[in-house]
Amino acid sequence: MPQPYVVDFDPVAFQLGPIQVHWYGLMYLLGFFFVAVLGEYRRRRGRLPVSRDALGDLLFYGMLGVIAGGRVWYMLFYYEGGIGWIWRDPLVLFKVWDGGMSFHGGLLGVLAAGWWWSRKQKLHFFDTIDFVAPLVPIGLGLGRLGNFINGELWGKPADVPWAMVFPQAPDRLPRHPSQLYEMLLEGVAMFVVLWLVSLKPRPRYLVSGLFALLYGCFRFAVEFVRVPDPQLGYLFGTQWVTMGQMQSLPLIAVGLVLLALSRRAPTLPLAAHA
Numbered sequence: 001m002p003q004p005y006v007v008d009f010d011p012v013a014f015q016l017g018p019i020q021v022h023w024y025g026l027m028y029l030l031g032f033f034f035v036a037v038l039g040e041y042r043r044r045r046g047r048l049p050v051s052r053d054a055l056g057d058l059l060f061y062g063m064l065g066v067i068a069g070g071r072v073w074y075m076l077f078y079y080e081g082g083i084g085w086i087w088r089d090p091l092v093l094f095k096v097w098d099g100g101m102s103f104h105g106g107l108l109g110v111l112a113a114g115w116w117w118s119r120k121q122k123l124h125f126f127d128t129i130d131f132v133a134p135l136v137p138i139g140l141g142l143g144r145l146g147n148f149i150n151g152e153l154w155g156k157p158a159d160v161p162w163a164m165v166f167p168q169a170p171d172r173l174p175r176h177p178s179q180l181y182e183m184l185l186e187g188v189a190m191f192v193v194l195w196l197v198s199l200k201p202r203p204r205y206l207v208s209g210l211f212a213l214l215y216g217c218f219r220f221a222v223e224f225v226r227v228p229d230p231q232l233g234y235l236f237g238t239q240w241v242t243m244g245q246m247q248s249l250p251l252i253a254v255g256l257v258l259l260a261l262s263r264r265a266p267t268l269p270l271a272a273h274a
Contacts, residue, residue, distance in 0.1 A: 007148065007177070008167055039135055040052065050121055050123070058114070064109070066109055070101035078231070110132070130204060130206070133198075134195045134198045136211065138191055142187070145183050154178060156225050156226070158176045178225055193214065201267045203265040212254045212255030213252055213255025213256060
């Protein structure tokens, strides 16, 4: 019987003098790069009536929203020491090199940035979010790949043929590579579906609703084979309900509402861009 694959990568991609460049950070940079390239591709095809500079502003604000929202949300809901850091050591919020980001917080940060930018551009908020939604899975997938390289957020012990050993796990048992499941579902599958759906103009709310519904369902499902954060464990005295699932349920509900609203919503016409 073949031995399971051992996930033992060096988290440091390369070193520039005293500065260590981690794979996880590179995944973020690659994600922002591909979002910028594909965002400009969509803009030039008239999917949002703004200039190239205005789109650059949106992507920059969105990047800040991902980092700020993701970090704050993690510190509020997932930090090992609870929320006591607020009065004991508030500067720990800025120690991003120690790790700790949350998708749900990053999403809220992007939404806040999109709302502020849309007001400046006098655009409907959901026209902006419908434009951005097909781009987000690229960053999600690359982020999960970074988690896999780091050997973190592993799955439960498993006897499936593709189970892998994560040396950071205390028991070194073969486990579900849940990071790769999320990369394939939240990254690859969501990107393909949303990109194909948005190839032609769609009613307002539809693409955003599809994003929220797909992510919520995929994340809820993968949590069944993923080990919960040790500082939180399972919730409500169960052996299966996790914080990730609880925070995904509102996304599923919002997705269904947005899809229902799209049935009577207008469609943003294509804009002419140079």
